[in-house]
Amino acid sequence: MKLMIDFCVVPMGVEGSIARYVAACQRILDAEGLSYSLHANGTNVEGEWDEVMAAVKRCHEVVHDMGAPRISTSMRLGTRTDRSQSLRDKVESVQALL
Amino acid sequence: MKLMIDFCVVPMGVEGSIARYVAACQRILDAEGLSYSLHANGTNVEGEWDEVMAAVKRCHEVVHDMGAPRISTSMRLGTRTDRSQSLRDKVESVQALL
């Protein structure tokens, strides 16, 4: 099953900018060879369900290892059986109507 | 790694009440032996990361099998390394301050 997610990892109990935690998660997605796209409030990822979810788990492990005692992630998960659609397709299908 | 989630499965492209889809997901959580609690806008589940996530995947599979061509799930994921805390503990820690 193909999965498209948008997730935002929020480290809690740490001071200052969270950019370095987000950057660490981007490196995990890169290392896993997943297709992803960073935006201002999260990251879109697409791939097979198990691969995408393994990367999210790895992000939690790494952010804890970097010192965050607690993590609150918010995530949207999209699956569909009617047709396949990429991250780019979704944006273009809207832009075609503007 | 222990995981606590709050998830809300939204079947798209189907008419009428979505209660039967939510009920199917409750049965999956029951069958998996997970600790969970239904509320008006989602369900809280706690357990080992892989077990909780396997149940979420199963929910998507079953809701598609029931006829929904598309699913949009929103989920909060909480992990922590500082201490263990159950669903009940979280509510009680707030209520103790009211």
Added chain:
Amino acid sequence: MKLMIDFCVVPMGVEGSIARYVAACQRILDAEGLSYSLHANGTNVEGEWDEVMAAVKRCHEVVHDMGAPRISTSMRLGTRTDRSQSLRDKVESVQALL
């Protein structure tokens, strides 16, 4: 327009338990006279759109005043024109199928 939300206020950049911030938000909902219900990963609130949203804004203001330099809230918003449904109705419509 009636609105039903489920929201979870996450104070960032602060140490220790966040229970006192959540408790402060419960007091705001009480003071506003809104119908709400706390669960392990958030709070459900129902009411007129503008009243519910004014309370969410007040929560952000108060949590900042309590010392959190940054807040990340995740929220589900539900509106419907087909029929009216309370927080209790939603849970009961699922439980009737179990």
Added chain:
Amino acid sequence: MKLMIDFCVVPMGVEGSIARYVAACQRILDAEGLSYSLHANGTNVEGEWDEVMAAVKRCHEVVHDMGAPRISTSMRLGTRTDRSQSLRDKVESVQALL
């Protein structure tokens, strides 16, 4: 209070592509003169709290008017008192570390 949101409006009970509903919301953001950015799973918007939230309410009204009997929106809300930061700043602060 400045607010940055990421929101995803999910029309329920309607068949086929939801691109036309998303496009209608983009037009609302345009008409309100808000700074926003569409991505594959939502839209980032920044501005004054009341202006951003008025646009979200308008999106719900318009999507109902277009025929959706029910809407489930998921939203992340970020506010901060430590410094001001734009949508672009957030992405660049991460990319500078990659």
